[in-house]
């Protein structure tokens with residue numbers, strides 16, 4: 051299926067049907083912690099405009115959401131003490147996409163520490179809340 055399905059988990063989070071650990075929210079984006087982080091501070095930036103991914107995205111909506119990325123990347127880096135930030139974004143299952151609502155990953159990278167698996171182990175929620183608070187404070 052290549053049409054948008056609004057029963058995906060991020061759409062449910064955006065509608066408030068499923069809880070999340072939020073960093074920031076406005077009319078355009080929701081920023082939250084990834085529940086299966088590839089590293090400490092793995093953050094997801096979710097445009098509220100509905101699209102599966104880049105392949106069906108509206109260019110203006112995408113540009114609006116992407117404009118948040120530099121400031122968010124700086125806040126994630128400052129709050130986590132990471133040495134670098136990887137930006138990732140996957141389009142359709144063969145490319146690694148598992149949730150079919152457009153989103154960007156901001157993944158902190160620490161010198162000498164290998165990233166965990168994509169969609170690996172579940173994070174401790176209290177720890178996620180602490181990191182989210184620190185990122186929000188650094189914004």
Ligand code: 5GP
Nearest residue numbers: 059070083084085086140146147148149169
């Ligand atoms: P994708 O593979 O589609 O690029 O990334 C989806 C991401 O969403 C994965 O990194 C996965 O860990 C994360 N994820 C999946 N389910 C949930 C959830 O219920 N809550 C949160 N916060 N993240 C999720």
